[in-house]
Amino acid sequence: MRRAGVKKRFLTINKNDDDEDERITFCYCERGSKDSHKPTLVFIHGFSSDKHTWLTVIKNIPHSFHCIAVDMPGHGETTGFSEEQVTADNLVDNLKLFLDELNLNESICLVGTSMGGSVVAMFAAKYPSYVKMICVLAPVPPGEEYETEMIQQIRSGTYNVLLPETHEQFYATADAMTTKKLYLRRLLANGYFKTRLPTLDHHKKILQLAFENDYPNLEQSYSQLKDFTCPSLIIWGRKDQLCAVEGAYYFSNLIPKSEVILFDDCGHLITNDKPKETAKSIVQFLKENHSSEEDSKTDTNS
Numbered sequence: 573m574r575r576a577g578v579k580k581r582f583l584t585i586n587k588n589d590d591d592e593d594e595r596i597t598f599c600y601c602e603r604g605s606k607d608s609h610k611p612t613l614v615f616i617h618g619f620s621s622d623k624h625t626w627l628t629v630i631k632n633i634p635h636s637f638h639c640i641a642v643d644m645p646g647h648g649e650t651t652g653f654s655e656e657q658v659t660a661d662n663l664v665d666n667l668k669l670f671l672d673e674l675n676l677n678e679s680i681c682l683v684g685t686s687m688g689g690s691v692v693a694m695f696a697a698k699y700p701s702y703v704k705m706i707c708v709l710a711p712v713p714p715g716e717e718y719e720t721e722m723i724q725q726i727r728s729g730t731y732n733v734l735l736p737e738t739h740e741q742f743y744a745t746a747d748a749m750t751t752k753k754l755y756l757r758r759l760l761a762n763g764y765f766k767t768r769l770p771t772l773d774h775h776k777k778i779l780q781l782a783f784e785n786d787y788p789n790l791e792q793s794y795s796q797l798k799d800f801t802c803p804s805l806i807i808w809g810r811k812d813q814l815c816a817v818e819g820a821y822y823f824s825n826l827i828p829k830s831e832v833i834l835f836d837d838c839g840h841l842i843t844n845d846k847p848k849e850t851a852k853s854i855v856q857f858l859k860e861n862h863s864s865e866e867d868s869k870t871d872t873n874s
């Protein structure tokens with residue numbers, strides 16, 4: 573935590589004044605404070621992950637940028653949700669509540685990876701006025717056309733592809749998800765199991781429900797992005813085995829003002845494989861597209 577210079581904070585929101593059960597407490601990491609000349613960067617992690625996934629990237633972003641990485645409902649230290657409530661719609665709407673509470677409702681750059689990238693895309697489709705720009709890292713593309721073998725396996729119930737339960741499964745998942753060599757992999761696996769095994773059943777349930785309810789509707793949920801006019805950056809690893817890299821063109825064809833960056837030698841865990849490059853791409857994208865946004869209505873997508 574200290575290396576990225578972030579502070580951990582909690583924010584409790586009453587969704588309903590009469591009902592204590594409808595109180596949620598968000599946990600998030602923050603560095604810096606709101607700056608009227610620059611958008612705040614808000615980072616959304618992937619499935620079964622948490623805010624820490626972004627520290628490798630935030631470390632490489634200049635301190636002049638206000639950064640927030642939040643634990644999504646059902647993940648990390650954010651509390652007040654049952655599995656059934658962790659749906660795409662709820663994640664999007666609760667992210668809106670969180671941003672409202674922090675007064676971050678007009679000038680942010682929303683950045684998400686994997687499932688978090690999907691949440692960012694759906695958020696921008698539903699609440700375009702909240703964001704100045706978005707950046708999605710390998711979000712889940714819709715439909716069979718983009719389905720990888722890994723997605724097929726998970727969809728048919730082999731959850732340990734994403735949620736390993738044994739050391740062997742952990743090494744297989746790591747091999748599939750990252751191109752970086754794992755040093756001290758047994759130690760890493762032990763660290764992983766220590767934090768993840770207690771939440772395993774909970775995450776399995778969330779995954780099952782997501783494939784039943786949200787996955788079939790992805791195309792519909794993304795469709796309003798066709799009218800999203802803010803600059804959008806799409807980042808993908810060429811060696812992604814979970815979310816097919818062709819998905820980058822699905823999103824760039826859908827979003828009017830979009831730009832694609834593909835990293836060589838990079839798997840699905842982009843924040844792990846290319847942290848410096850990711851930070852650099854985001855900062856570059858912010859510099860090119862902010863402030864000048866009013867006079868540059870050019871389509872970078874053609």
Ligand SMILES: CCCCCCCC/C=C\CCCCCCCC(=O)OC(CO)CO
Nearest residue numbers: 618619621659660686687690712782786787
């Ligand atoms: C849960 C609420 C869903 C809301 C959003 C709908 C997204 C599409 C619906 C179904 C697919 C489920 C997820 C499939 C893979 C995610 C990979 C991922 O996030 O990888 C992590 C590491 O696990 C990377 O950090």
